[in-house]
Amino acid sequence: xxxKNVKLVVVGSLALDSVETPFEKKKDLLGGSxxxxxxxASFFAKTGMVAIAGQDFPPAYIDLYKKxxxxxSGLSLVKGRTFRWSGVYEANMIDRRxxxxxxxxFASFSPELPAAYKGAPFVLLGNIAPVLQLHVLNQVRKPKFxxxxxxxxxxxxxxxxxxxxxxxxxxxxxxxxxARQLTGEYSILKCAAQILAWGPEYxxxxxxxxxxxxxxxxxxxxVPAYPVEEVCDPTGAGDSFAxxxxxxxxxxxxxxxxxxxxxxISGSVVASFTVEGFSLNKLxxxxxxxxxxxxxxxxxxxxxx
Amino acid sequence: xxxKNVKLVVVGSLALDSVETPFEKKKDLLGGSxxxxxxxASFFAKTGMVAIAGQDFPPAYIDLYKKxxxxxSGLSLVKGRTFRWSGVYEANMIDRRxxxxxxxxFASFSPELPAAYKGAPFVLLGNIAPVLQLHVLNQVRKPKFxxxxxxxxxxxxxxxxxxxxxxxxxxxxxxxxxARQLTGEYSILKCAAQILAWGPEYxxxxxxxxxxxxxxxxxxxxVPAYPVEEVCDPTGAGDSFAxxxxxxxxxxxxxxxxxxxxxxISGSVVASFTVEGFSLNKLxxxxxxxxxxxxxxxxxxxxxx
Numbered sequence: 001x002x003x004k005n006v007k008l009v010v011v012g013s014l015a016l017d018s019v020e021t022p023f024e025k026k027k028d029l030l031g032g033s034x035x036x037x038x039x040x041a042s043f044f045a046k047t048g049m050v051a052i053a054g055q056d057f058p059p060a061y062i063d064l065y066k067k068x069x070x071x072x073s074g075l076s077l078v079k080g081r082t083f084r085w086s087g088v089y090e091a092n093m094i095d096r097r098x099x100x101x102x103x104x105x106f107a108s109f110s111p112e113l114p115a116a117y118k119g120a121p122f123v124l125l126g127n128i129a130p131v132l133q134l135h136v137l138n139q140v141r142k143p144k145f146x147x148x149x150x151x152x153x154x155x156x157x158x159x160x161x162x163x164x165x166x167x168x169x170x171x172x173x174x175x176x177x178x179a180r181q182l183t184g185e186y187s188i189l190k191c192a193a194q195i196l197a198w199g200p201e202y203x204x205x206x207x208x209x210x211x212x213x214x215x216x217x218x219x220x221x222x223v224p225a226y227p228v229e230e231v232c233d234p235t236g237a238g239d240s241f242a243x244x245x246x247x248x249x250x251x252x253x254x255x256x257x258x259x260x261x262x263x264x265i266s267g268s269v270v271a272s273f274t275v276e277g278f279s280l281n282k283l284x285x286x287x288x289x290x291x292x293x294x295x296x297x298x299x300x301x302x303x304x305x
Numbered sequence: 306x307x308x309k310n311v312k313l314v315v316v317g318s319l320a321l322d323s324v325e326t327p328f329e330k331k332k333d334l335l336g337g338s339x340x341x342x343x344x345x346a347s348f349f350a351k352t353g354m355v356a357i358a359g360q361d362f363p364p365a366y367i368d369l370y371k372k373x374x375x376x377x378s379g380l381s382l383v384k385g386r387t388f389r390w391s392g393v394y395e396a397n398m399i400d401r402r403x404x405x406x407x408x409x410x411f412a413s414f415s416p417e418l419p420a421a422y423k424g425a426p427f428v429l430l431g432n433i434a435p436v437l438q439l440h441v442l443n444q445v446r447k448p449k450f451x452x453x454x455x456x457x458x459x460x461x462x463x464x465x466x467x468x469x470x471x472x473x474x475x476x477x478x479x480x481x482x483x484a485r486q487l488t489g490e491y492s493i494l495k496c497a498a499q500i501l502a503w504g505p506e507y508x509x510x511x512x513x514x515x516x517x518x519x520x521x522x523x524x525x526x527x528v529p530a531y532p533v534e535e536v537c538d539p540t541g542a543g544d545s546f547a548x549x550x551x552x553x554x555x556x557x558x559x560x561x562x563x564x565x566x567x568x569x570i571s572g573s574v575v576a577s578f579t580v581e582g583f584s585l586n587k588l589x590x591x592x593x594x595x596x597x598x599x600x601x602x603x604x605x606x607x608x609x610x
Contacts, residue, residue, distance in 0.1 A: 091491075187535055210512065213532065219605060220532060222529045222532075227527075229492050302527050304569075
């Protein structure tokens, strides 16, 4: 394994998902924020994962990570069962109900970074408990850019450590409902101004199929979503967006407003592939050329000149 | 009145609206698709209205139309009461409930075009019964560009004349839910392909605060929404978008993919002002310079270069 080359470290959940859409039902799919984010990032930069799985984790999925070129030296395979999630999507393919959550080995997850990861310039703190995100932050040496993702659960149950995470990262990524919940503001512009005041240089507010908004001192950027003909399974879209973004940023030579904007578009494009299949099924069939093609397409779709 | 100069003719409803938002309640506001569309269009081109109002229509509103420079020679003031609509917005400022609809003089509306309007190069068929839209189409001589707006009511109750309208216009504008209802497709891309197959060169699918999508043989264009800090009253946003678009297109020298795209952005910007006040309150305070400023701002918000 080429541990020394890891430019981006991703920490997050690793799960076996059972997903039901109005059209299909699938069991024990490879899922979790770390799987989607690493696969998405791998199109642009050498990525390493920090995650935990049980003895029942299918070897085929280890091979799949390898196929994406993901460094797995931060993956702990321990006694017990892998985290399992199951959910059902409504007809609109947006709203979903969680049927069951079995934390299993994930309940005792304490993300320990391999020595080779500690100097990684880019760090993506996927959606896990803020105390675990802080534990990762305490292990890394001066990263160039750190993004944290979060969710309503942590806003409700772990606000204090979450606020510490927010104060220590370069970018916070969350969806519109979560931004409202976190700040108590309804206006998305006011939500963003409040979060920026807490420390991060950037805030990205995700709007699902409608794209996202980037806020910074330099202003606002409207991140377009690449329109897909059919959504097969929206699971992992947000994680792919975050991973694709961080991979693209890690793959560019400098971090500035321009490269952040362009990398968000890359994240958007990779996420558009993710939703066209269950799990990583579509992403496994996508080439760098396919990504470039959608990037060029999205450029034409947003240009009025 | 400078009847001969009218470049854009707008036909639509004219109403006195009573609107309740979570924050305020207003009575007998100037409303209706024709009011919003004409005011929005007037920033870019000489616009004339075809509409009906009752004897109770406040002279102050006639003066307001004048202030926008709207040609009113197609406005019939007849015996009876003006169309009245009242509604309540939910906390999200998107969903609304109609409390009452009194058609009054609007029930007998038959849009008759003044002679000077019949050669107008641009025609906006605002959201009224498809048979009335056809009646207008039968009076105009070879317009350069005709847009029709529609709504769920006509899809449910007047599909046949609506299909004839669709086959005779250059562009159909409708929201995402209506596009699904009209075509029976869920995927927005499939909805658009179906509508294009029925005849129009362009279809615009509106997504409210998330902007719109333009479809044509030349491809897809993502029309961004200008993000506003606070929405005061969303009534008339879609009509302002349509009116601002058609005004900008009428004001440009040629009609092509590029000018259509740019004009849609102008429509988006004018609509962003509309929602910042009740009725036309905010639009009356907006200058052409303010519009240009938001256009430049939106360009910065959509550029990653």
